Each structure stands twice: as C-alpha cells, then as structure tokens.
Amino acid sequence: MNDFVSTADTATSGEAIEREITALCQRAKRAGRGTARLGDRTRAAALEQAAGRLRRESARIQSENARDLEAGRAAGLSGALIDRLTLTPERIEAMAEGLTVVAGLPDPLAEPIARWEVPSGLDIEQVRIPIGVVGVIYESRPNVTADVAALCLKSGNAVVLKGGKEALHSNSVIADLVSDELEKAGVPEHALQLVRSTDRRATEALLGQEAYVDVIVPRGGPGLVRAVAEHSSIPVIKHYEGLCHTYVDAQADLAVAEEIAFNAKVQRPGVCNAMETLLVHGEVAAAFLPSVAARLRAAGVELRGCEQACRLLPEAIAATEDDWRTEYLDVILAIKVVGTLDEAIDFINEHGSGHSDAIVTTNEESAERFLREVDSATVYTNASTRFTDGFEFGFGAEVGISTNRLHARGPMGLRELTTYKYLVRGNGHVR
Amino acid sequence: MNDFVSTADTATSGEAIEREITALCQRAKRAGRGTARLGDRTRAAALEQAAGRLRRESARIQSENARDLEAGRAAGLSGALIDRLTLTPERIEAMAEGLTVVAGLPDPLAEPIARWEVPSGLDIEQVRIPIGVVGVIYESRPNVTADVAALCLKSGNAVVLKGGKEALHSNSVIADLVSDELEKAGVPEHALQLVRSTDRRATEALLGQEAYVDVIVPRGGPGLVRAVAEHSSIPVIKHYEGLCHTYVDAQADLAVAEEIAFNAKVQRPGVCNAMETLLVHGEVAAAFLPSVAARLRAAGVELRGCEQACRLLPEAIAATEDDWRTEYLDVILAIKVVGTLDEAIDFINEHGSGHSDAIVTTNEESAERFLREVDSATVYTNASTRFTDGFEFGFGAEVGISTNRLHARGPMGLRELTTYKYLVRGNGHVR
Numbered sequence: 001m002n003d004f005v006s007t008a009d010t011a012t013s014g015e016a017i018e019r020e021i022t023a024l025c026q027r028a029k030r031a032g033r034g035t036a037r038l039g040d041r042t043r044a045a046a047l048e049q050a051a052g053r054l055r056r057e058s059a060r061i062q063s064e065n066a067r068d069l070e071a072g073r074a075a076g077l078s079g080a081l082i083d084r085l086t087l088t089p090e091r092i093e094a095m096a097e098g099l100t101v102v103a104g105l106p107d108p109l110a111e112p113i114a115r116w117e118v119p120s121g122l123d124i125e126q127v128r129i130p131i132g133v134v135g136v137i138y139e140s141r142p143n144v145t146a147d148v149a150a151l152c153l154k155s156g157n158a159v160v161l162k163g164g165k166e167a168l169h170s171n172s173v174i175a176d177l178v179s180d181e182l183e184k185a186g187v188p189e190h191a192l193q194l195v196r197s198t199d200r201r202a203t204e205a206l207l208g209q210e211a212y213v214d215v216i217v218p219r220g221g222p223g224l225v226r227a228v229a230e231h232s233s234i235p236v237i238k239h240y241e242g243l244c245h246t247y248v249d250a251q252a253d254l255a256v257a258e259e260i261a262f263n264a265k266v267q268r269p270g271v272c273n274a275m276e277t278l279l280v281h282g283e284v285a286a287a288f289l290p291s292v293a294a295r296l297r298a299a300g301v302e303l304r305g306c307e308q309a310c311r312l313l314p315e316a317i318a319a320t321e322d323d324w325r326t327e328y329l330d331v332i333l334a335i336k337v338v339g340t341l342d343e344a345i346d347f348i349n350e351h352g353s354g355h356s357d358a359i360v361t362t363n364e365e366s367a368e369r370f371l372r373e374v375d376s377a378t379v380y381t382n383a384s385t386r387f388t389d390g391f392e393f394g395f396g397a398e399v400g401i402s403t404n405r406l407h408a409r410g411p412m413g414l415r416e417l418t419t420y421k422y423l424v425r426g427n428g429h430v431r
Numbered sequence: 432m433n434d435f436v437s438t439a440d441t442a443t444s445g446e447a448i449e450r451e452i453t454a455l456c457q458r459a460k461r462a463g464r465g466t467a468r469l470g471d472r473t474r475a476a477a478l479e480q481a482a483g484r485l486r487r488e489s490a491r492i493q494s495e496n497a498r499d500l501e502a503g504r505a506a507g508l509s510g511a512l513i514d515r516l517t518l519t520p521e522r523i524e525a526m527a528e529g530l531t532v533v534a535g536l537p538d539p540l541a542e543p544i545a546r547w548e549v550p551s552g553l554d555i556e557q558v559r560i561p562i563g564v565v566g567v568i569y570e571s572r573p574n575v576t577a578d579v580a581a582l583c584l585k586s587g588n589a590v591v592l593k594g595g596k597e598a599l600h601s602n603s604v605i606a607d608l609v610s611d612e613l614e615k616a617g618v619p620e621h622a623l624q625l626v627r628s629t630d631r632r633a634t635e636a637l638l639g640q641e642a643y644v645d646v647i648v649p650r651g652g653p654g655l656v657r658a659v660a661e662h663s664s665i666p667v668i669k670h671y672e673g674l675c676h677t678y679v680d681a682q683a684d685l686a687v688a689e690e691i692a693f694n695a696k697v698q699r700p701g702v703c704n705a706m707e708t709l710l711v712h713g714e715v716a717a718a719f720l721p722s723v724a725a726r727l728r729a730a731g732v733e734l735r736g737c738e739q740a741c742r743l744l745p746e747a748i749a750a751t752e753d754d755w756r757t758e759y760l761d762v763i764l765a766i767k768v769v770g771t772l773d774e775a776i777d778f779i780n781e782h783g784s785g786h787s788d789a790i791v792t793t794n795e796e797s798a799e800r801f802l803r804e805v806d807s808a809t810v811y812t813n814a815s816t817r818f819t820d821g822f823e824f825g826f827g828a829e830v831g832i833s834t835n836r837l838h839a840r841g842p843m844g845l846r847e848l849t850t851y852k853y854l855v856r857g858n859g860h861v862r
Contacts, residue, residue: 394555
C-alpha cells in the first residue's frame with residue numbers, strides 16, 4: 001500500500017527528487033547533532049507540548065484526514081484500509097496520549113554503559129548516544145507519524161518520515177503540528193521532517209542517503225520490509241513475521257500446556273508472535289492432542305498434522321513440508337509429534353524464523369537446555385510466545401520487534417534507538 | 432590483491448560454485464549451534480592445542496608458504512606483498528602465541544547483561560550469545576587465518592574464511608592444522624572452514640548467504656571493504672580509514688599539544704587512527720604552529736595550510752577544499768586555524784569520518800563540550816588519536832576498528848563478536 005511500489009510521477013525529474021531528498025536528509029543530519037545535545041527535560045517537555053497541540057487541533061486533523069478518506073474511497077480502497085486510515089476524535093486523543101507516555105519514560109541516554117582505566121592511564125568511558133538520523137518508512141496508519149516522532153525524539157534522534165501516499169494530508173498536518181511545537185520548545189528545526197513527495201523515487205532516494213541517514217526502520221507488512229531491505233544502502237532494522245513454535249515436553253503439565261498453546265495460537269493469530277507450529281513429545285501426544293485440538297477446532301482453527309498427529313486427530317489434514325516453513329498469520333496450525341527434546345530443538349532451529357519459541361515442561365533441566373539451545377531472539381519456558389512485545393517486556397514503548405541478529409534483536413525499546421561512543425580522557429598521552 | 436577482484440575461472444560453472452559455497456555455509460550454520468554450546472574451558476583448550484600444533488608443524492607451514500611465495504614471485508608481486516605473504520619461523524611462533532593469548536582472554540559469553548521481572552510475573556533475562564557464523568574476507572597475510580579463527584571461536588562463533596588467492600597454500604595448511612586440533616578438542620566439525628575456490632564468484636556467492644552467514648568482516652584495505660559492502664546482502668562490519676583531527680584549544684598547554692600532534696601524525700602515518708588535519712585556535716596559532724611545524728617538517732611531513740596557517744608557515748602550501756576531506760595515510764598534514772571551539776567542533780563533524788578526534792586543552796568545560804559534541808566513535812581530551820585500538824582499550828584482542836554506527840562502533844574486542852537473546856521464564860503465563 002506504500003507509494004514505494006506505486007508508479008513514478010513523470011512530471012518531476014528523478015534528479016530533482018534526488019536533490020530534494022538529499023537536501024532534506026542533510027538538514028536532518030545537522031538537526032540531529034543539535035537534538036543529541038538536548039537534555040531529557042527539553043525532549044520530554046517538547047513532546048508534552050506537541051500532545052497538547054494535537055488535542056487542541058483535533059478538528060483540523062480530522063478535516064485533513066477527511067480529504068485522505070475521500071480520495072481513498074474514490075480510489076476504491078478496501079474497508080480495512082479505510083479503517084486504518086481513519087482518525088476519529090478517540091484515535092487523535094490516543095495519539096496525543098501516546099506522546100505523553102513516551103515523554104514520561106526514563107531517559108534512554110542517561111544510563112552509563114561502562115568506564116575503566118587502562119594501564120597507560122587513559123580513562124575510557126563508554127556512553128550511550130542517539131543513533132543520529134532515523135528514517136522511518138511506513139504504510140497507511142497516520143498515527144505512526146506522531147508515534148515514531150516521539151520515540152525518535154525521546155531518544156535524541158532526528159527523524160525523516162515517509163508515510164503512505166493515501167495518508168499524505170493526515171501525515172502532513174500531524175507532522176506540521178508536532179514539529180511546530182517541538183521548535184517552540186527548543187528542539188532544532190528539521191529534527192522532524194516528512195517526505196511529502198508521493199513519487200516512489202523519493203523513497204528510493206531516501207534509501208540511498210547513507211551519508212546522512214544512519215538507520216532505516218520500515219513499519220509495515222513483510223512486502224514493505226523486504227522492498228526496503230533490498231533497496232537500502234543504509235542499515236535496516238527489519239521486522240519480519242515470526243514462525244513461532246510451542247513444544248510440549250514429555251514432562252509437561254498438560255493443562256498448562258493446553259492454555260499456553262491455545263493462547264499462543266488463538267488470542268491474535270495475525271501477529272508475528274503467534275504460534276504457527278505445535279510440537280508435542282510422543283509420550284504425551286495421545287493424552288494432550290485430542291483435547292487441545294477440540295478447543296482449537298471450536299475456535300475455528302484448521303489443523304495440519306504429521307502422520308502421527310493425524311492418527312490421533314482424524315479432523316487434521318496431512319501437513320506437507322511447506323507447512324513446517326509457513327507463517328500462516330491465520331487460524332491454521334501445523335502439529336508435529338517429536339521423539340525427543342533434541343529433535344524439538346533441532347526442528348525449531350531448522351524450520352523456525354528465530355523470533356519466539358516456547359517449551360512447556362516441568363523438568364528444569366529440559367527447560368534450561370531449551371532456553372540455551374534454541375537459537376531465537378526470545379525463548380520461553382511455560383509461557384505463551386505472545387509476550388514478545390516492547391510493552392510486555394517493560395520497555396514502555398514499542399519501536400518494533402527486530403528480526404535482525406545484530407544491534408537490536410527482539411522487542412525494541414527506546415534504548416535500541418541509541419548507539420554508543422567512547423570518551424577518552426588523557427593527560428598528554430602519546431604512543 | 433584479493434581474488435574478489437580477479438577474473439572468473441570459466442572452467443567451473445557459476446552454479447557449481449554457488450552450490451559449493453551454499454553447502455559450506457549450511458555446514459557452518461549447523462556447526463555454529465554446537466560451537467555456541469561449548470564451555471569456555473573447551474574453547475580455550477582447543478585454541479591452546481591448535482597453538483601447539485602450529486608450533487610443531489612450523490616446517491610444513493613454511494614449505495606450503497614457499498609454494499605461495501614462488502608463485503607470487505613468478506606472478507611479479509611487489510616486494511611489500513611478498514613480505515606480507517612470508518611466514519618465517521618467528522612469524523609462525525607469533526601466530527601460535529596469538530592463539531594462546533586469545534585462549535586466555537576472559538570469556539565474552541560469561542558476562543550477564545540484564546535480568547528483571549515484569550508486572551505479569553515473567554522473569555526476563557538478557558544473555559550474551561555468539562553472533563553465529565562470521566564470514567571473514569581478507570587479503571594476503573596468512574597469519575590472519577589463525578588470528579581470526581581464534582577470535583571467532585573464543586567468542587563461540589563458527590567462521591567461514593576467504594583469504595587471498597596468492598596465500599592459498601599457506602591459508603589451507605593453517606586452516607587444516609587448526610581445525611584438525613579444534614575437532615580433537617571437541618569443537619564441532621566445520622566450525623572453521625576455508626573457502627578454497629579462488630574464483631571471484633566464490634566470494635560473491637559467500638556474500639549472498641544471508642540465510643546462513645550472520646555477519647561479514649572484511650579485513651583489508653578500503654578497496655576490499657567497499658567491494659564487500661557493495662556486494663553483500665549480509666550485514667558488514669566495515670572498517671574504513673579515519674580522517675582524524677587534533678584540535679589545539681586557546682587554553683592548551685602548548686608543549687603537551689606539540690607532543691600529541693607530533694605523535695598523532697608521525698608515529699605511524701599509514702594507519703586509520705593517525706591525524707590527518709590539525710586545527711588550531713587563532714589565539715595560539717602564532718605561538719604553536721612554527722615550533723610544531725619545524726618538528727613535523729624535520730620528520731618529513733608535508734604541510735598544507737589554510738590562508739592564516741600559510742602566513743605563519745612559509746613552508747606550507749595552500750590547502751584546497753579537497754585537503755579537508757582527504758585521508759592521506761601518509762606524511763602529509765592539513766592545518767587550519769579556527770576562531771572558536773564551536774568552529775572546531777562543527778568543522779570536525781562536517782569534514783571528519785567519525786573515527787577518532789582529539790582536543791588539547793586545560794579548560795575542563797571546553798574538554799567536556801568537545802567530548803559530547805564531536806560525533807565520532809572515539810573522542811579524546813589531551814591524548815593522541817593513535818590510542819584507538821583494541822589492545823590499548825584493554826580488550827586484549829583486535830578484531831578491527833568499526834566505522835559502523837550500529838552494533839559495533841570503534842575498537843572491537845571479543846564482545847563485539849557477540850549478540851544477545853532473551854530467556855523468558857514463565858509459570859503458565861498467557862495473554
């Protein structure tokens with residue numbers, strides 16, 4: 001849905017777009033240096049002020065939003081997309097409240113990392129600093145504009161936003177109001193900028209600004225993430241969907257296992273931390289599967305099983321090799337019976353996506369082996385994989401759930417929008 | 432000099448090479464899971480054993496090395512390249528000693544990161560783990576084979592090595608001996624593998640293995656780093672040269688400033704942390720520049736100055752805009768007189784490469800402002816930029832000096848070859 005995949009506007013030359021985006025990113029880089037120097041009090045107050053402004057100008061936001069909705073309906077957008085695009089007074093209030101919440105979070109830059117003295121006598125301090133300029137490319141929800149601006153600013157970064165074409169008027173008014181208040185509160189001009197060109201070449205140009213933009217965070221479906229990752233010369237923090245497993249061990253409390261498996265599959269099947277594959281130890285398969293399967297079926301879940309599972313569950317259809325590698329994001333569950341804990345661990349490491357995987361067991365040794373040996377960003381014992389989430393982790397904010405292995409892995413809070421540098425204090429030291 | 436830029440060997444099909452490299456990387460991925468589970472005692476003992484084997488088989492290593500040297504001379508390699516390629520008994524001993532030193536370093540995986548309980552009652556632990564599979568692409572020094580293998584294994588990673596074509600026999604025998612000893616000590620097979628194809632398509636194939644290789648570390652000149660970064664779909668830890676500044680403040684001890692500036696430029700001009708540009712506050716330029724310039728000239732340094740600097744230094748030639756943006760890596764120094772601390776900071780942020788920059792001052796406030804506001808990986812007060820180095824930082828090893836902003840920034844120790852995951856312990860938790 002992002003204009004990234006829409007056609008080029010041939011009225012403007014590619015060079016003009018490139019120049020415009022380069023200039024915008026240069027301004028962001030300069031602004032970022034100033035933003036990094038702001039105290040937390042200024043950053044927090046600026047976000048509070050921006051929240052107030054959004055509340056006061058709710059009517060104006062709604063009227064700009066109405067322009068997007070009208071154009072969207074005329075263009076035949078689906079009901080689901082129109083819903084995502086719609087800003088009601090309640091949603092505007094929630095957006096403002098979101099700014100206030102982020103404003104009040106602990107300063108991610110305050111925390112020291114390390115300090116030590118080396119034998120030469122140099123005093124080395126490692127301190128947390130903002131990444132610099134964060135580029136965020138997102139789809140149709142206009143509230144992301146305020147949300148992301150708050151997360152980036154609270155962590156001392158400048159931000160370049162590129163939203164979906166269909167939300168341009170909504171995004172523009174939100175960005176204008178927020179950035180106007182930020183400036184009044186002492187945040188450098190251009191700390192928050194929105195790319196307003198709807199030409200896909202603008203997005204491509206943004207992804208080539210490695211001299212000025214330090215990281216790209218795509219917020220949207222896997223199609224957007226993949227397109228961004230492919231075209232970007234800038235590091236991308238990716239968040240692909242997860243192919244999550246729950247493994248019910250031979251020594252599991254089967255009532256607990258049923259609750260966890262049911263929750264992991266059914267509570268919200270369309271999200272990345274929902275279970276896609278259920279693994280069950282052969283010793284408990286007959287005792288466990290029929291009961292949980294009945295509950296899953298009653299909740300509308302289609303079951304696809306290995307041969308052994310299908311023998312226990314006549315309603316299940318035979319799973320193919322593809323099923324073990326598919327992120328359904330839907331009310332479908334693949335079920336496999338395994339012979340050992342090792343087989344479960346190996347299966348997850350071979351077929352999973354390294355997102356979130358759980359074991360249900362009362363055997364502490366098996367639990368600890370699973371935790372250590374499953375090579376995923378978040379590994380659970382006796383809990384639903386649905387807890388992989390910035391809020392549930394206590395980060396107070398949700399920047400995303402990274403599927404990268406480096407820099408940020410798993411749920412991302414404000415700290416994952418920071419990096420570090422070394423301050424080295426000498427006394428005339430030479431080598 | 433890396434075969435990455437050599438021509439393709441048309442006798443083997445691209446597909447065959449691709450298949451071979453894919454299979455090798457798959458094996459590495461599997462081996463990496465096993466390597467991650469080894470205790471530090473096993474990792475350390477394996478490296479000690481490998482060191483002993485290199486010592487015992489010094490003659491064999493030299494005879495394989497002689498084959499490379501003979502081919503290199505026949506191919507007309509320069510004296511400098513032949514020297515880099517040469518393995519003397521002393522260099523083999525140093526290589527073995529390097530393995531022993533890395534073996535004895537503190538375990539980078541032992542250190543806990545954080546553990547907390549969230550209101551839902553979940554216990555969340557963040558632990559350090561190996562990155563997984565590290566791909567290292569390097570040039571003509573065969574000792575890198577042992578060096579890198581040690582760093583990767585000590586941090587629990589599997590490693591895929593791709594050395595220069597001209598060192599193939601030397602690299603092969605070192606890799607064979609080390610990996611043979613690793614296996615005997617209980618390290619999984621394939622934890623250390625060398626790509627032996629000298630076809631550049633093998634390197635290209637390696638850079639496309641994002642399913643199995645988690646990070647690429649190029650070790651070599653900027654040409655190699657750039658080529659790797661451009662072709663890789665895997666995250667690359669880059670280490671480009673540094674354009675480092677020393678700023679002599681109005682309130683500097685000029686004798687200290689002279690020692691620091693001289694050291695930063697002259698001690699080893701061809702390395703990334705050597706000074707390229709000297710900034711001097713206008714108030715002390717006349718008192719400072721003539722004396723340090725005479726010393727620099729005596730050491731063979733060519734001086735290129737701004738208008739003001741040239742007035743004070745008749746021997747200096749006029750600097751052009753290019754000089755402020757050039758990493759000489761040579762006995763050339765650009766000199767600029769600035770009016771204020773702010774001008775110095777802004778100049779460095781605009782022209783530097785974010786590697787290492789220093790202020791010389793006795794004014795604590797200026798020192799602290801410089802530390803905070805210069806946007807470089809390592810910022811110094813009253814010390815030579817030459818200290819940016821893993822050993823000088825006390826890391827006990829030198830993986831490289833990263834010019835990335837994310838994941839690893841500045842000098843890299845073993846810890847920078849690790850990432851993290853979350854272990855979440857529940858008690859039947861569902862959402």
